Each structure stands twice: as C-alpha cells, then as structure tokens.
Amino acid sequence: MPSTRKTADVAGSDTVLDIQGLTVRFETADGEVQAVSDLSLTVAKGECLGIVGESGSGKSQTFMATLGLLADNGRATGKVMFGDADLLTANEATLNSIRGNRAAMVFQDHMTSLTPHMKVGRQLTEVLQRHRGLDAKAALDAVIAMLRRVQIPEPERRAEMYPHELSGGLRQRVMIAMGLLCHPELLIADEPTTALDVTVQALILDLIRDVKDSDNTAVILITHDLGVVAGLADRVAVMYAGRVVELGDVNQIFSEPQHPYTQGLLACSPRLDDALGGKLKTIPGQPPNLQRLPPGCAFAPRCPYVIAACAERPPLRPAAGGGLKACVRDDLASITKAAS
Ligand SMILES: Nc1ncnc2c1ncn2[C@@H]1O[C@H](COP(=O)(O)OP(=O)(O)OP(=O)(O)O)[C@@H](O)[C@H]1O
Ligand code: SF4
Ligand SMILES: [Mg+2]
Structure with missing residues (x-):
C-alpha cells in the first residue's frame, strides 16, 4: 500500500x-558524540520507509x-511513540x-x-512460547510453517541445525523468520541483504514486500543500496550527520531530489539499472565530526551551493518540488537545470 x-x-x-525530536548521545573517552540530532519520522501501516x-x-x-537497544554509553531523549507506549521511557518489561513480538529488528548477518x-528451531520456538504462550508442539508447527514461508528448503531438517551449520543466506532467512514469527506491526530491517548473493537478495526483498503487502506490516528499511x-x-528519508535532510516519496527523491546532499548521492551513484546494482558511493569530502557539530548546515563544507545564510541551521520544511528538505535555498532547481 503506497503512502x-x-x-x-x-x-x-x-x-x-x-x-x-529524537537525539542520541554517546559518552566516550574523547567526549560526547551526538549520533542523532532532533530527528522526527513516522511510519504507517503497510508502508515501507527507506533510510x-x-x-x-x-x-x-x-x-x-x-x-531501547543502545550500548551502555548511549542515551536517547525525545519521544518514540509505538501505540500508547513511549519506548524511550518504557520500563524493561514493557x-x-x-x-521481537509487536516490533522486530533484523540485522545484517554479522550482527x-x-x-x-542452540539449534535454530529451539531458538524460534522459544520466541513463540515466550510471547504467545504456545505449547511446544504448536510452536514447532508455527516455526516450520514460517521457515517454509521464508523459503528455507527442508525446514524440519534445518530446524535441527545450529546457526554455524547454515549458509549466510539461510541464516539471514532464519533471522527474518524469527522477526516475523509473531506477525509484528513493525519490522525494522538494517542492511538485510548486504553481503548476500544477488539471488538470495532478491528472495529476501520479495519476502519483505510480501510481508508489507499481505500482512500490512510497517517496514523500515535501512540500506546503502539505492x-x-x-x-x-x-517514502525515503535521507540522513546526514544524524539528521533527516530530505524526506519524500520514493519517485520524487529519485527523479527530483531537492537537497544538495541527495543530489550528490544520486549523481555519484551508478545508474540503478546498471550491473553494479546502484550501490551508494560517497561524495567528495568528509562528514562532520559528531563531537563538534557545526552550528549551521552540517553539509556546508561539501556543498557546491553554500551561501551566507547556511551558517544558520536549516529546519526540515516543505520543499518546492515536493517532500521535505533541510536546506535554506529554494532556487536550486533553476540552478541545477541551467547547469545541465
Ligand atoms: N557505542 C558507541 N559509542 C560511541 N559512538 C558510537 C557508538 N555507537 C555508534 N556510535 C557512533 O554513532 C554514529 C552513528 O552510527 P550508526 O551506527 O547509526 O551509523 P550508520 O548510519 O548506521 O552507519 P553504517 O552505514 O556504517 O551502518 C557513528 O559515528 C558511530 O561511530
Ligand atoms: S543549507 Fe546551504 S550548505 Fe546546506 S545544503 Fe542547503 S545550500 Fe548547501
Ligand atoms: Mg548501520
């Protein structure tokens, strides 16, 4: 269902x-790192938000x-509402x-x-027994059905295996099966296909699409792969130095990016349909030091369109071409058109 x-x-x-208004800070021996700054985002039922x-x-x-999975040296402020619960102030029991029940996060295989x-079948059945109170037999049946849904061949046999006995692609599918077992309202997939071969990537993406469309699950998809x-x-949120700098409909972001950073990302990426698969490359220059964020636009040192007004931080606001952007300039469309 499109947004x-x-x-x-x-x-x-x-x-x-x-x-x-989510802000995430880490205390380190060198001082405080501000990894996320005053970030606001929503995701709706059946929507996939790309990050x-x-x-x-x-x-x-x-x-x-x-x-609530930050490292011990991290602390978050702001509000994160999931139903009636503010996840930032909720207690551990909540x-x-x-x-793993109403909201699941799937990481890249190495994490x-x-x-x-522990055998994978047992790890999965425990999730259902803990969250759904199923008995062992009902939990195992549901696990086998879910392993089959994520297209794991011979699920009964794989359930008896330890994680290291499975290939990276199968392990990733087990992780996704685990994330989906309780039919979550929200699935957060962090680089779910990185390091997998193209066939397995396609399979996992099909599966995520199916979950979004058939189960109406909200999906947050974090990826380097445009x-x-x-x-x-x-919709797509483009992040730079801990902030959302552009947010918009996927077609608008790709056809008419509004923020110079998004334009840079797309300009230095190979074509989406080329053999390299549209992997995101970096643009010239370095992101700012998160221990000393500049008071103005964090992209200024790398931006070809910087002007004096950029010394003040631009808020995220509606952009002329659609969506939202954090940039002071409204005349970029005419400049980029004239240059092309
Ligand atoms: N425990 C920590 N202590 C200090 N800094 C941290 C800690 N965890 C993360 N950071 C810093 O927070 C910043 C944001 O990290 P994050 O993992 O969110 O980046 P990312 O956008 O997911 O990058 P990637 O694409 O490489 O996964 C980074 O500069 C990282 O070094
Ligand atoms: S606010 Fe200024 S420096 Fe930042 S992206 Fe826009 S033009 Fe560039
Ligand atoms: Mg990451």
Missing part, C-alpha cells in the same frame, strides 16, 4: 511508529534507540513485551542475534 502522506511527516490514524545515508550518519542508532550453541530502496520503499 498517502507525501508532503508532511505527521502522525495519522494509521501511524505505527511516531518518532519526535539512506553515508556510513556513520546515524541510521542504525536511530532505530537501536527506538527499541520493552521486552514489544521487542546476528542467533545464539551459537536499488533496494527504489524497488521497495514508498
């Missing part, structure tokens, strides 16, 4: 997750904070009843949360 909220990110009756941005832009930590010394975003997302 109906294309020009403003305000919570509606179909909102599943409503993040308002893109360079490495270190705060994509993962935004959602780690959302589910978080445990939501995580797998599968326990190495091709994946183009194929699956309804």
Whole structure:
C-alpha cells in the first residue's frame, strides 16, 4: 500500500511508529558524540520507509534507540511513540513485551542475534512460547510453517541445525523468520541483504514486500543500496550527520531530489539499472565530526551551493518540488537545470 502522506511527516490514524525530536548521545573517552540530532519520522501501516545515508550518519542508532537497544554509553531523549507506549521511557518489561513480538529488528548477518550453541528451531520456538504462550508442539508447527514461508528448503531438517551449520543466506532467512514469527506491526530491517548473493537478495526483498503487502506490516528499511530502496520503499528519508535532510516519496527523491546532499548521492551513484546494482558511493569530502557539530548546515563544507545564510541551521520544511528538505535555498532547481 503506497503512502498517502507525501508532503508532511505527521502522525495519522494509521501511524505505527511516531518518532519526535529524537537525539542520541554517546559518552566516550574523547567526549560526547551526538549520533542523532532532533530527528522526527513516522511510519504507517503497510508502508515501507527507506533510510539512506553515508556510513556513520546515524541510521542504525536511530532505530537501536527506538527499541531501547543502545550500548551502555548511549542515551536517547525525545519521544518514540509505538501505540500508547513511549519506548524511550518504557520500563524493561514493557520493552521486552514489544521487542521481537509487536516490533522486530533484523540485522545484517554479522550482527546476528542467533545464539551459537542452540539449534535454530529451539531458538524460534522459544520466541513463540515466550510471547504467545504456545505449547511446544504448536510452536514447532508455527516455526516450520514460517521457515517454509521464508523459503528455507527442508525446514524440519534445518530446524535441527545450529546457526554455524547454515549458509549466510539461510541464516539471514532464519533471522527474518524469527522477526516475523509473531506477525509484528513493525519490522525494522538494517542492511538485510548486504553481503548476500544477488539471488538470495532478491528472495529476501520479495519476502519483505510480501510481508508489507499481505500482512500490512510497517517496514523500515535501512540500506546503502539505492536499488533496494527504489524497488521497495514508498517514502525515503535521507540522513546526514544524524539528521533527516530530505524526506519524500520514493519517485520524487529519485527523479527530483531537492537537497544538495541527495543530489550528490544520486549523481555519484551508478545508474540503478546498471550491473553494479546502484550501490551508494560517497561524495567528495568528509562528514562532520559528531563531537563538534557545526552550528549551521552540517553539509556546508561539501556543498557546491553554500551561501551566507547556511551558517544558520536549516529546519526540515516543505520543499518546492515536493517532500521535505533541510536546506535554506529554494532556487536550486533553476540552478541545477541551467547547469545541465
Ligand atoms: N557505542 C558507541 N559509542 C560511541 N559512538 C558510537 C557508538 N555507537 C555508534 N556510535 C557512533 O554513532 C554514529 C552513528 O552510527 P550508526 O551506527 O547509526 O551509523 P550508520 O548510519 O548506521 O552507519 P553504517 O552505514 O556504517 O551502518 C557513528 O559515528 C558511530 O561511530
Ligand atoms: S543549507 Fe546551504 S550548505 Fe546546506 S545544503 Fe542547503 S545550500 Fe548547501
Ligand atoms: Mg548501520
């Protein structure tokens, strides 16, 4: 179901997750790192929100904070509403009843949360027994059915295996099966296809699409791969230095990006349909030091269109070409058209 909220990110009756003013800070020996700054986003039922941005832009930590999974040196402020619960102030018991049940997060394989010394079938049945109170037999039946849904061949045999006995692609499918077992309202997939071969990537993306369309699950898809975003997302949030700098409908972001950073990302990416698969490359220059964020636009040192007004931080506001952008300039469309 495509999003109906294309020009403003305000919570509606179909909102599943409503993040308002989220800031994430880490205490380190060198001082404080501000990984996420005053970020607001919503995602609706049956919607897929793509999150893109360079490495270190705060994509993962935004959602780690959302589910109360920050490292011990991290602290989050703001509001993260999931139903009636503010996940930032909820106690551990509430978080445990939501995580892996009504809201699931699937990580890239190397961050797998599968326990190495436990058979995968048992790990999955435990989730259902804990959250849904199923008996062992009913839980195992549901697990086998879910393994079959994620297209794991011979699910009864695989359920008897340990994680290391499975290939990376199968392990990733087990992780997704685990995330989907309780039919969550929200699935957060953090680089779910990175490091997998193209056939397995396609299978996993089909599966996420199916969950979104058939189960009306809200999906947040974090990825470096613009091709994946183009194929699956309804809306896209572009992050830079811990902030959303552009937010819009997927077609608008790809055909008429409004923010110079998004324009740079797209300009230095290979064509989405080329053999390299549209992998996101970096644009010249470096992102700012998150320990010393500049008072103005964080993209200014790399921006070809910088003017004096950029010394003041631009808020995220409606852009002339659609969506929202955090940039002071409204004349970029005419400049970029004249230059092309
Ligand atoms: N425990 C921590 N202590 C200090 N800094 C941290 C900690 N965890 C993350 N960070 C910093 O927070 C910033 C944002 O990290 P995050 O993992 O969200 O980036 P990302 O956008 O997901 O990048 P990638 O695309 O590489 O996964 C980075 O600069 C990272 O080094
Ligand atoms: S606010 Fe200024 S520096 Fe920042 S992206 Fe816009 S033009 Fe560039
Ligand atoms: Mg990440």
